[in-house]
Amino acid sequence: MAMAATAAAKRRETEMRDTGMYELEGKTALVIGGTGGIGRELARGFRDAGADVLVAGRSREKLAETATFLYPDAPDKVGYQVDARSPAELRRLRDEVLADHRRLDILVNCQGTTAIKPALELTEAEYDAIADTNLKSTFFACTVFGAGMIAAGGGSIVNIASLAAHNGWALAAAYSASKWGVVGVTKSLAAEWGSRNVRVNAIAPGFFLTDLNRERMSPQRKEEARRRAAMERMGELHELVGAAIFLASPASGFVTGSVVNVDGGYLASGI
Numbered sequence: 001m002a003m004a005a006t007a008a009a010k011r012r013e014t015e016m017r018d019t020g021m022y023e024l025e026g027k028t029a030l031v032i033g034g035t036g037g038i039g040r041e042l043a044r045g046f047r048d049a050g051a052d053v054l055v056a057g058r059s060r061e062k063l064a065e066t067a068t069f070l071y072p073d074a075p076d077k078v079g080y081q082v083d084a085r086s087p088a089e090l091r092r093l094r095d096e097v098l099a100d101h102r103r104l105d106i107l108v109n110c111q112g113t114t115a116i117k118p119a120l121e122l123t124e125a126e127y128d129a130i131a132d133t134n135l136k137s138t139f140f141a142c143t144v145f146g147a148g149m150i151a152a153g154g155g156s157i158v159n160i161a162s163l164a165a166h167n168g169w170a171l172a173a174a175y176s177a178s179k180w181g182v183v184g185v186t187k188s189l190a191a192e193w194g195s196r197n198v199r200v201n202a203i204a205p206g207f208f209l210t211d212l213n214r215e216r217m218s219p220q221r222k223e224e225a226r227r228r229a230a231m232e233r234m235g236e237l238h239e240l241v242g243a244a245i246f247l248a249s250p251a252s253g254f255v256t257g258s259v260v261n262v263d264g265g266y267l268a269s270g271i
């Protein structure tokens with residue numbers, strides 16, 4: 001046991017020296033929701049840091065477009081179709097990814113949906129769509145891919161939470177509940193898998209204009225989002241990449257169960 005621990009410590013140290021703290025050379029990363037605004041930018045950042053990046057989502061068109069954007073000369077076996085709400089589909093995705101790429105070192109759960117409307121008007125179908133897309137999918141993607149990481153001796157999972165996992169969110173109660181759940185899953189799996197060298201962390205983005213919110217947020221809500229951030233603006237997508245590379249790379253080797261807020265100081269502000 002002591003010898004195994006020493007060998008693992010040696011491996012971590014060598015990995016940091018050989019690859020550099022923030023480099024992902026030789027790693028394979030899968031971004032579920034990697035065709036959306038945030039996910040696509042995280043995939044680009046991982047690629048630039050040296051990882052082999054794969055993306056997954058439902059739309060074949062978006063997958064083909066993103067694969068070509070990431071690897072114009074070799075877009076094959078980059079985009080994988082999945083409806084992440086279904087554990088059976090996630091298991092099929094794992095089998096396809098491992099058949100094509102042998103191993104997976106980094107998983108990002110960036111799939112998501114929302115509805116901005118009064119809680120009294122939210123239907124059961126709308127609630128289920130939000131809960132299943134944001135929370136159920138994250139739980140099962142973690143367990144389906146985490147099992148392989150445990151067997152392989154390690155890995156890093158980054159779940160995309162939200163500011164809505166920190167406080168209450170008028171007109172988005174179901175979304176907020178799902179994101180509090182994502183943080184609960186993140187911390188619980190970090191506690192369960194820490195000794196197996198699988199780290200599980202989350203990023204809580206502030207406001208970033210994407211297809212998720214561009215049409216759904218009223219001009220007043222957008223203005224409120226800008227005003228409340230200490231930096232008095234929304235984020236730019238590339239400003240999320242550093243936190244993701246940190247959590248995916250050897251630089252965060254002793255970080256697990258953390259939520260990194262990338263919010264321009266939104267949560268720091270009182271009045």
Ligand SMILES: NC(=O)c1ccc[n+]([C@@H]2O[C@H](COP(=O)([O-])OP(=O)(O)OC[C@H]3O[C@@H](n4cnc5c(N)ncnc54)[C@H](OP(=O)(O)O)[C@@H]3O)[C@@H](O)[C@H]2O)c1
Nearest residue numbers: 033035036037038057058059083084111112207208210212
């Ligand atoms: N934008 C923000 O300000 C903000 C703030 C905090 C947190 N977030 C979170 O960040 C994540 C990404 O959001 P975004 O702003 O980038 O939104 P987006 O542009 O709408 O992207 C959403 C992504 O999720 C995928 N997706 C949705 N349902 C799916 C399903 N059932 N199975 C597989 N993939 C699915 C979409 O692809 P398909 O539709 O093709 O499946 C797309 O790739 C979400 O979890 C969101 O809650 C966003």
